[in-house]
Amino acid sequence: MRKLILGAALAASLLLNGGMPGHAVAAGPTPAPPNAYLYIGFPNNNQVLPAGKPIKVWFGLRGMGVAPRGVTFPNSGHHHLLIDTDLPPMDKEIPNDRNHLHFGAGETETTIELPPGKHTLQLLMADDKHIPHNPPIYSRKITIYVK
Amino acid sequence: MHRRTVLGTVAAALLAPLPSISFSTPAPPNAEVYIIWPPDGAVIDGGKFWVRMGLRNMGVAPKGVDMPNVGHHHLLIDTDLPPMDKEIPNDRNHLHFGAGETEARIELPPGKHTLQLLLGDANHKPHDPPVYSKKITITVR
Numbered sequence: 001m002r003k004l005i006l007g008a009a010l011a012a013s014l015l016l017n018g019g020m021p022g023h024a025v026a027a028g029p030t031p032a033p034p035n036a037y038l039y040i041g042f043p044n045n046n047q048v049l050p051a052g053k054p055i056k057v058w059f060g061l062r063g064m065g066v067a068p069r070g071v072t073f074p075n076s077g078h079h080h081l082l083i084d085t086d087l088p089p090m091d092k093e094i095p096n097d098r099n100h101l102h103f104g105a106g107e108t109e110t111t112i113e114l115p116p117g118k119h120t121l122q123l124l125m126a127d128d129k130h131i132p133h134n135p136p137i138y139s140r141k142i143t144i145y146v147k
Numbered sequence: 148m149h150r151r152t153v154l155g156t157v158a159a160a161l162l163a164p165l166p167s168i169s170f171s172t173p174a175p176p177n178a179e180v181y182i183i184w185p186p187d188g189a190v191i192d193g194g195k196f197w198v199r200m201g202l203r204n205m206g207v208a209p210k211g212v213d214m215p216n217v218g219h220h221h222l223l224i225d226t227d228l229p230p231m232d233k234e235i236p237n238d239r240n241h242l243h244f245g246a247g248e249t250e251a252r253i254e255l256p257p258g259k260h261t262l263q264l265l266l267g268d269a270n271h272k273p274h275d276p277p278v279y280s281k282k283i284t285i286t287v288r
Contacts, residue, residue: 041183041199058183058199058201059249060199060249060250061248061249061250062197062250064248065207065209065244065246065247065248065249066206066207066208066247066248066249067207067208067209067212067247068206068208068212068214068217071208071209071212071214073209073212073246073247074246075246076209076246076247103206105206105216105217106206106207106208106217106247107202107206107207108200108201108202108206108207108249109201109202109203
């Protein structure tokens with residue numbers, strides 16, 4: 001009987017904490033479809049690209065739509081390209097600098113120039129206020145080589 | 148000399164823009180929409196595939212969003228371009244992507260098919276100048 005009560009209490013606490021006691025999942029306020037899929041259409045992972053030439057990056061998005069910044073439309077967001085950096089906090093505005101390019105006009109591709117060497121690229125969607133969705137929608141981080 | 152001036156005036160009057168009833172949404176002259184995948188001439192087994200929609204020098208916005216230099220994709224299947232001054236039809240041959248989608252999963256029966264993209268404004272009307280892709284042909288088997 002005592003064991004049963006303990007078990008019930010444990011189960012309740014697990015349920016209340018979303019199954020991860022003490023670890024709230026950080027995410028923005030705007031919901032995203034759980035099946036949304038964001039990926040870099042090109043370049044490919046581990047691709048070697050010629051230095052001194054603009055690199056075209058195509059933003060692949062499934063199960064969700066693109067909308068410019070400031071537009072609140074269900075299941076939409078705008079693209080951010082993260083260059084040579086890890087994911088930023090998922091519950092704050094995405095930084096706007098050389099490592100975090102914003103595509104607030106609804107762009108779905110871009111061209112970038114990178115110095116020779118190894119670089120990483122990753123896409124992250126954000127809502128009308130530049131905050132990632134819940135769940136956050138981000139692509140796999142890929143590595144490219146410029147030489 | 149006098150006659151020439153009169154003629155010139157008449158010509159200028161004729162060339163002056165006519166008052167138009169509906170105004171098209173302007174698009175950047177260098178905007179370009181294109182089909183990333185499938186490539187022209189592709190042979191696709193099974194008939195179910197993703198179409199990837201590419202857009203340069205312009206942005207994507209859902210229907211109803213009235214902002215400069217944006218539009219939403221329309222995929223024309225087995226049909227020619229519709230009139231450029233009217234709402235794009237909404238049927239099996241003209242698929243609308245009014246939620247800002249940039250990819251579409253479509254299914255086509257075996258045979259030859261054509262695909263073409265046409266951008267529409269907030270009200271589903273083509274821009275001025277109209278932004279449309281090359282028409283490609285694919286074969287489903």
